[in-house]
Amino acid sequence: MTDPTRKALVVRGGWEGHAPVEITDLFLPFLKDQGFTVETSPDLDVYTDAELLAATDLIVQCWTMGAITAEQSRGLADAVRAGTGFAGWHGGIVDSFRGDIDYLRLTGGQFLMHPPGFVDYTVNLAPSQHPVTAGLADFAVHTEHYWVATDPANEVLATSVFPAGGDRAQDVVMPQIWTRTHGAGRVFVSAIGHKADDFDVPEVRAVTERGLLWASR
Template sequence: MSKQALIVWGGWPGHQPGECAAVIGGMLREEGFEVVTENTTEAFTDPSLRDFSLIVPIVTMSTIEKEEIEGLSEAVRSGVGLAGFHGQMGDSFRNEVKYQFMVGGQWVAHPGNIIDYTVQVTRPDDPIMEGITEFPYHSEQYYMHVDPNNEVLATTTFRGDHCAWIDGHVMPVVWKRRHGEGRVFYSSLGHVAAEFEVPQMRTIMRRGMLWAARG
């Protein structure tokens, strides 16, 4: 029996949630997953949520009902994997600290908006980052509030061009963590669907989802 993955998309349309869901769905099907796609967070209240191997939320901002966040949190704590990218997982449900506690971070700024920056690999020995070295990136450079419990796999260093007081600050870009029995993976790369054409970004996301997936 193939592993099942649930993709839930919605929220702010500027991040192209539908297009990104299609890309993620295709990647997971290539890896042998049976993929279920929903465009409402009501899916998180389904009792069968714990039967999935992986959940990929693709929802920027928006809101979520108490029973929905409870269902998602309990599923991950029971062992279902959670994986996502950019604001589609790192800037979702801003009022829900339970969600942020699970993800391990929350977006707060992207000084300069779309800019050129560099991603530094901090754990080249980790299977998710194997063979990937420092690479340039053109997108929003995410400044985030992050959990010190994260296992950081890649970082970026801010310059003071747009905010002088953060010059030289090193910020996590890719991390993995545990939430109960579940594995959680996050990458801040991936503003829009076209960014999946960057080989390093696509490889990191693919491997991160596979690592997070139960079983």
């Protein structure tokens, strides 16, 4: 008899300023309620376990900065290319493993900078019926405001505006939430989520939960 239960792997570590354990713990009950069995790993060597990754429907990563070996990076990319979903938020996915080009190709984006401290800004949703954002409206946040370099092939679901001033002669519209595919796998990225209470904003929580489900095999 086939086991219908989906499997999620939460890989968490790196710079502790993004509270990888505390914040990923916010989503473990949700994943279990959605029928996932959940395994957590504090070690990137899990990405070299091809058998485990092939049996995993969703990888949720919260690992800021740090270094990834060529074998680990290749194992992750191969698993996603074969259909395992990959998802995450903020520095845990777009400020990871700086300089690994294959990893950047997987995520479709890289953190470059943010203004000092926490700022107020509006997240503007694209006019789309994508299941991650359908039925939601623009919303306000007070947190770090990420400036990112992104792949034009991404499907951008939400943006924000960096207003003109300083080095900027004009307003700059910046992707904040996007999806993409990598082979047979789906990838979800949100730039929002520096601190646990960012997810107290109902729209941030909803988009993140929907993104995890969308990315899953």
